[in-house]
């Protein structure tokens with residue numbers, strides 16, 4: 001079977017699997033980004049599915065796939081909000097780490113070691129596909145996004161974040177994050193795998209989705225916080241797209 005998994009990329013995540021839930025560990029950047037990206041994700045879901053986020057379990061009844069879920073940093077808050085969550089990762093070692101943490105948190109999440117292609121082949125369908133910080137690690141972004149799009153039911157929402165490709169993103173996401181701040185192990189990201197927002201919109205459209213929104217994730221070194229930006233998509237950014 002054709003696979004969009006890049007073995008050298010998966011090996012990097014296998015080696016870091018034990019650190020997923022350490023806020024000061026190798027996934028510190030994702031822990032810092034989590035509140036900001038959760039705001040974006042929940043707002044998009046609430047808008048698309050007409051949910052009141054102040055309700056008790058606002059995402060109840062929604063079936064959400066977190067593709068490339070890692071340790072489950074997004075699966076857990078989604079499950080807490082009442083969604084039925086399937087977390088899938090191509091790195092086998094992430095799965096027991098995610099499962100153990102969910103059990104300790106008293107959450108029921110269906111974690112699986114598989115791929116988007118295999119799920120699509122099996123005919124699985126979701127209301128929402130979360131695809132956060134994965135597309136810059138796959139073998140072929142278009143083939144991968146084609147499979148992700150097939151996993152959405154008509155009217156479904158696809159949220160996808162990645163890193164832009166330009167001199168600034170090289171300075172910030174690679175030199176800054178890996179060499180200066182040492183937030184990430186050296187070699188975590190390859191600049192040539194980064195994707196511009198227009199390229200990503202092109203891939204999403206080619207996969208049969210309608211892009212409806214994109215925003216930047218911007219880090220403020222003074223407040224030490226991430227926030228959403230309408231204008232600055234120069235490094236980290238997120239998109240929302242719908243399956244017609």
Ligand SMILES: C[S@@+](CC[C@H](N)C(=O)[O-])C[C@H]1O[C@@H](n2cnc3c(N)ncnc32)[C@H](O)[C@@H]1O
Nearest residue numbers: 004005013068069070073089090091132133137
């Ligand atoms: C940077 S991490 C992001 C984890 C999670 N989405 C988050 O944002 O917290 C990328 C994850 O994607 C997984 N991955 C890479 N390529 C994949 C593929 N083709 N299919 C499924 N998962 C993949 C890696 O194993 C890793 O766990």
Ligand SMILES: [Mg+2]
Nearest residue numbers: 133134136189
């Ligand atoms: Mg990444």
